[in-house]
Amino acid sequence: MLRYLARRIAYVALMLAGLVLITFVISNVTPADPAALAAGPDATPEMVATMRREYGLDRPLPEQFLRYVGDLLQGRLGRSIQSGNEVMDDLSRYVPASLQLVLLAMGFACAVGVPLGILSAVRRHSLLDHGIRVLAVSGVALPAFWIALLLQLVLAVWMGWLPTGGQLSIAADPPPVITGMVLFDALLAGQWAIVGDAAAHSVLPAFVLSLPCLASVLRVNRAEMIEVLGSDHITAARAHGVVPRRVVGRLALKNAMLPTLAMIGLRFGWMLGSTVLVETVFDWPGIGLYAVNSAIASDFKPVMGVTLTIGLIFMLANLLVDLAYGWLDPRTRSA
């Protein structure tokens, strides 16, 4: 198992190195000049040169790359040329906001997706099953951007039930920082008005973000449940007179949940990447919006920082899933 663990960690390190190289190359092959953009449209060549010097962009590319890697090894992600801030400082402010969204979306996807998957499997080929499957396909197929705008229009503008965007009411003071996640911080501080406000602001973005994950959880859970419900030990349990509720809830679900849980783990990193669209529509101040604003300004260090962060989380989730599988099924260790 230890050798397996070492091999997997080496793969992650290799992939991370590849990601660093790719993001650096992509950022530097575009014709945009970040220094000229940051210096402004009327900047003189001397002003652009000042900017270039200050951010080390006047150095040869290989040297810039080595410096970047050196900084990474010391836990630094460079400085944003637009704001002058350390990217790490920015990320420490924006990652918690995105995490809050992802955790809420993940919670909702599991809370709704698993029961619907069970229901759909138990009532296979019924009208309810067909309805749930349509929901599952829609969740994957409909573009998040479109659903977000539609819900915003209906629930925020027409019905007036929810705010259009943001993390908190703009005039509200945020709770004291504990986790950085406004909703949970307000909860921990017992600021109930802020809890309500933050919850109301979270509903639409978390729901939109959860849809593809919900659909996947539902589909995987349904498929696994159908397979397990048709297996010999379930037939034997039924023949012994075990009540249907116990058969489904205890015996079948326990076996069907394993692949579902693995899939949920993998979805975590994917969901963090999906925040780019959702946060843009709902003006949610997380890493997705940060990445968009930076990309528009050709501010490459923050874009690379966000890419690496999401990539790292994705790889770690993959690693955990791999390790869990290796532990449960030793045959996979040699794969």
Next chain:
Amino acid sequence: MDRRSFLLGAGAAVAASSLDPAYGFEREGNRRILVFSGNQPVPILDPHQRYDWSTRMMQRCLYDALVRYDGTPPRVVPWLAERWETSADGKAWTFHLVGNAKFHNGDPLDAEAVRFSFERGLRLNKGISWMLSKHLKPGNTVALDARTVRFTLEQPYPDFLSFMPLWFITNPKQVMANQEGDDDGQKWLTTAEAGSGPFRIRRWDGQSVMSLEAVPDYWKGWPMAEADRPAGVIYRVMRESSPRKAALQRGEVDVAAGLTPDDIDQLGRMPGMTIADVPGAAPFAIMLNTQKGPTADVNLRKAIAYAFDYDALITIHKGAARLMDGPFPVVTEGRITLDMPRRNLELAKGYLAKTATPEGGIELEFLHIAGHEVQRQIGLVLLAALQPLGIKVNLVAQPWPTLVGRGASPETAAAMTAVYVTPVTTSPDTVASQYASSAAGQFRGIHHLRDAEIDRTVAEAAVELDEAKRADLYARIQCRVVELQPVIFCMTANQQWAMRGYVKGFQSQPLNLTGEVDLFPLYAARA
């Protein structure tokens, strides 16, 4: 936390979110807080490091300048300086400050603060420094006494005053107290302020929400009745136009900038909504590559200019635009009107006949900003307009940074590039310099025009003190530019904002950049 208090708290939270939605109309006590929304963040607040429309809008709230622009056409009016004079040789400018100006921390705003701010701006060599770096050298700004400051220029420069509204004054004591290493307080001033303006910072996240509170005893006084003075203003960044429109309809924001012509049209028909529709000053231009490819031939540039359908520009803007009648923007001093090319296919074909491709049969790239619907529509107009000449147009959408990056060299610049060229001051030197060789490669000079006559006249006009001679020189530059046709001069679109009907005090100013609004005189009328 026990179960009982958790349930009580949860109940209170639900009640709070349903009965008193905090996302409704914003207020503090009995005063309202105005909420403005636009699409652009404010990553750096430091007035000497950066300016763009959203940044300058915030800077104007927090800082004061010696003078400011007022009215239409814009004229320079006193602000921190109550009067000023120039020496006979046009090199020395002396400003006399008001006696009651003070910074937010109570420090008096004196001549030393003015000297420090100009020296710092030049020293940092960022943001605004291009305006004066050629004319005002470090050490040549002197505080003569507490209320008098003198600038001594390298050469006469009549446009000097036109840049003064953009140089904001910072408190030297605060800046130096927050210096890190030798950074001149740059890091601190990124998100903090050391100003004297009508507002101060309450909460700052340059990416999403910037909340400012009014300074009740602002040294200049407030333009509205005391009872109407807002408690503060909030700038809320909303990246997409559609949610911005939704937030305005919902009452979450009071004023919105950067809406599409269709959104403005729809909002204008809604009860309780007002549209501010004022003539803008930012010309839209299609820059032609004068150095490489077919457009290096002036005859082809003329052919394109005469084939283009200018009336379609007005239709695209639903009437809210004016065709350009000269190469200088309407706000620029020394501007003259000229007979500009209008659609005339016979003339266009005549010019095409003088080129190496008299029958057309060429393809030209039209590069515009990705996601900019108006520019895409203009591209389609161009595509249709050049068909009779046998010229194909390849519409290419790129992000703004790529567009500017490609324009830096004639080798990579597109044959035709769409840009808005916003004037930041009334200075004719700034506008005329766009056509000088020195501008080639900057975004205002994507045409890469090189003409010795223009270069010579621009240099001569910049230092000419005699107004009549100066006007004549700028007139010659404008005629020459039209003759060489490095640009298809299109239109200036109106500046438009949508706002709730209760918002009062809105003042238009053609030199406002893109979505910029002066938030100082705005207030919400009482019901």
